[in-house]
Amino acid sequence: MQKTSAAPVKFTHVQCGDCPIRHRAVCARCETDELVRLEETKYYRSFEAGQTIVWSGDRMDFVGSVVTGIATLTQTMEDGRRQMVGLLLPSDFVGRPGRETAAYDVVATTDLVMCCFRKKPFEELMVQTPHVGQRLLEMTLDELDAAREWMLLLGRKTAREKIASLIAIIARRDASLKMQKSEGRVIVDLPLTREAMSEYLGLTLETVSRQISALRKDGIIEIEGKRHITIPDFDRLIEEAGDDSDGGFLV
Amino acid sequence: MQKTSAAPVKFTHVQCGDCPIRHRAVCARCETDELVRLEETKYYRSFEAGQTIVWSGDRMDFVGSVVTGIATLTQTMEDGRRQMVGLLLPSDFVGRPGRETAAYDVVATTDLVMCCFRKKPFEELMVQTPHVGQRLLEMTLDELDAAREWMLLLGRKTAREKIASLIAIIARRDASLKMQKSEGRVIVDLPLTREAMSEYLGLTLETVSRQISALRKDGIIEIEGKRHITIPDFDRLIEEAGDDSDGGFLV
DNA sequence: GCATCGGGTTGATTTAGGTCAAGGCTCGCG
DNA sequence: CGCGAGCCTTGACCTAAATCAACCCGATGC
CATH class of the missing domain: 1.10.10.10 (Winged helix-like DNA-binding domain superfamily/Winged helix DNA-binding domain)
Structure with a gap:
């Protein structure tokens, strides 16, 4: 059973700064001018351990990726039962293009730095530059595989x-x-x-x-x-x- | 909590035949010439209830979508414990571009018709026509959401x-x-x-x-x-x- | 110095769901 | 017609994990 993509992406773009969204997460194969456009809407946010970044159902007008630290996605039932459904380590992507409210609680479990982009410009960029969408598809497929492995764990x-x-x-x-x-x-x-x-x-x-x-x-x-x-x-x-x-x- | 995409896709392409990959699954917004190219590599496969379509680890040189019937994705542990990780109803997509072996057993639980494309041409098409990739991203994100709902079910x-x-x-x-x-x-x-x-x-x-x-x-x-x-x-x-x-x- | 609090451990007891086993219903087949 | 195979149900019993509860340890604050 093969969990990784056949041809692993190489991160060859050398002018990268410290933002994983550029060199790891999304823009793996992007061109310089695309980087620049992305760069214009970029900003960093820091959170303390234990802090909730967004609550399920809240408006979420950004996407981003984890730079340092760890975040989790969690679902909660009315009676308080909680199930983690995502574990986000550095370079992992947060947020779903095309959805304006968060589907899960996003919580920083350690001190955390995220690199964010406002959602609108990011979505526009996605339409203009297929590479970004393709990279996002790869990442989402990897996450789906992880989720399925996780389901085996939870169920059996x-x-x-x-x-x-x-x-x-x-x-x-x-x-x-x-x-x-x-x-x-x-x-x-x-x-x-x-x-x-x-x-x-x-x-x-x-x-x-x-x-x-x-x-x-x-x-x-x-x-x-x-x-x-x-x-x-x-x-x-x-x-x-x-x-x-x-x-x-x-x- | 919003499970559906903000703007649901409309299936307005009217020349569709009976193949869901064209009008529902992938080519929602595609152009005629793209359709034609996709069409060239298309073929149908039928399976009987209970039949295994691919075994985990097997070579899988096609992608496709369910036309009628139901299929499942299942993981098995060495000692035989089994966990279903995907339930595929008509219009659902099967297979992962960029991976050549199946990660799960795919089983027809009812009599089943699938619409298949050889993987190579499909991947080439994906590179050439961004819409297909975008639609696939949407579908994958939906599947990921479903998987996360499923995790809550399994865990709690x-x-x-x-x-x-x-x-x-x-x-x-x-x-x-x-x-x-x-x-x-x-x-x-x-x-x-x-x-x-x-x-x-x-x-x-x-x-x-x-x-x-x-x-x-x-x-x-x-x-x-x-x-x-x-x-x-x-x-x-x-x-x-x-x-x-x-x-x-x-x- | 002491109180408090968050995170962690350990024990006693309960219980939801697993395991093992018997049987029922329906359908196809000799 | 009777038989066996699949699929499903129900019962008796067992066990893994939940629950309830006490307590430990280190940090923080007064």
Whole structure:
């Protein structure tokens, strides 16, 4: 099962600044003049950990991408049950062209910097420059694959498998960015509270805590503090995750 | 929470044949010469109920859309646990441009006709005619929304709520196509076996059966045979589904 | 120094849904 | 006509995870 696109996009545009929307997220193959037009409507926004960026149903007149930090998309039922439906790491895109209200709560789970564009100009740009739309399609298809992997997790995995999967997912995303892996031994800092993990996994936070303890007791993971995890044998973790495929290299 | 795009696409192209990929799925706003080019690579395929169209990991050199019948996308774990991750009704698109192997099992759950295009020419067409790509982006975004609604269902809803939600989803898709609704009273034919429902909902088929019986006893639904359901009060069903939003008009 | 608070752990108990098992209904076929 | 296969239902029992509750630990504030 292949999760990544056949031909991975190369980010060769060298005049990029620090804004991922230019060099990673959207404008991977864009031309200089398009960059300039995009640039004109660009602005940055910072949020503190815990802050809600938009509430479900609110007007949302921008799109953007995460520069640093982590955000989540969450759905809430009337009685307060919550399910995370999106985990946004740096370079991930937020917002849907063609929709003017947010469909989910968007929350900063760590301190966060986003790079935003007003929606109108962005949509106009999309019409004028097909590359942007094509890149967005690729990203959306990747997200859809991730969502489907997530559905398997939610529908069929045990609590232990869910925890192992989540750690693996974060480790892989981390590793693919930072390459902190050395022959099977992997180190991760969980960027989520136990509660956020429980919302990701469709569990209670007590169960999350218990299963993390269980994995520690069984030597699958080692823990320092609350969040710092080292995985002595990554393949063993993957076994615990019960993944059929390569586990989805995309979150 | 808004599930449909702000400006719903209008299907005004009148020379359409019976192929949904032309008039509904992809070429909503296309020009005649594009249609012609697409037409050249088009072919139909029929499948019987229960037949597997592609296996996860198999080479898949076509994309297409469902004309009549129902297909599903399913993921399987090594030990046989299965989770449905896509339900494809007429006009839904199958396949991912840019990927040459299938990521999921695609199964015909009823007799099925698909309209297919060889992938290469389709991809070339996509590059040449932005409208096709844009339409595909819209469809993919809709699917992503549906997947996220589905995640809430899998992660947080009770068995009873899951069943009620599924019936509501099918009824709405049905109704939006066939308009067989009369003041709150709705009639649906479930196009899925109990087993398929259980794979959709992350339950066992026994639980599905029990909860359907429970909803019948409580007068939420009435059943004739195994599959024919009438919903005397649709709003009451929605209450049982525990939906926060409008419930996602998209499957 | 002490109180408080957010995040985390652990234990005791309950329960929703899974598992195992028996049987029913319908349809096609020898 | 009787038989078996699919599909579905129902019952008895079991277990994984939820619930309820106590408590730990480190940071922050007064």
